[in-house]
Amino acid sequence: MIATLDSVMILDQAEELGFMIKDSEVAHDYHEARKKLAKNKEAQGLIKRFSELKELYDEVQRFGRYHPDFMTITVKVREAKRDMDLHDDVAAFKKAETDLESLLVEVCSLLAGEVSPSIKVPSGNPFFDNQSCGGGCGSGGSCGCG
Template sequence: MMMTDEWINIIEQADQLTEMLLTSDVVEAYRKAQDAVYSDAKLAKSIKEFTDMKERYEEVQRFGRYHPDYNIVMKSIRVQKRELDLNEQVAALRIAENDLQQVLDEVSLIIAESVSGSVKAPAGDGFFSSSSCGSGCGTGGGCSCSA
């Protein structure tokens, strides 16, 4: 591929768009919410413990009720998840993630439609989409602490 003036212009505009996104209020709110979660040592420890329990949960799921730790793991993971779900900082991070995802989905859709109405743009959830196919094709995002 040969670098033409048109490609250089596209790259420069993409850089400008990136800078606009990175300095936006939505990204700032996301960064603050993420910092609030991961700078809290107790909360970060809870997230790590939940992540470790998820690994045990996946192991137990392979054997189902026949696994000797099935009941313990199933109860423990529900309790840990509920504690994280009820944490105000985690809830704020999830809201900030959803807000950021919505902005990224909208930008993707605008770019895709500017190329052609038949170009499909990824969308974070099944509710946001006005693309020609009628639904988004992205996998969406969740709270990074529960990934």
């Protein structure tokens, strides 16, 4: 590929945009929440417990309701997840992670929309997927997105 002046300028602008996102308040909040979560021994214990139970749950799921420990493991996994999710540092990290993901999806959607309105940007977020029917409406075109 031969680099043209246009492609070099686009790469420079993309790099600048990346630095702007990296230096944003949303990214800063994410990194702070991640550091705080990593330092919290109680939260790390809850995450570890959930991960271990999740492995057992996945093993039990192979047999479904016919496994003798199906109900016991299912209840324990749900309780461990609830305990983990309700921990302040875990909740703060998840919120910061969601905020950063939303920013990145919004930027990607804006960039894709500038190139062509038919470019699909999968976000995993129904809000963004349904905005212009550019992604995951899943209605087979009945919404008019064709």
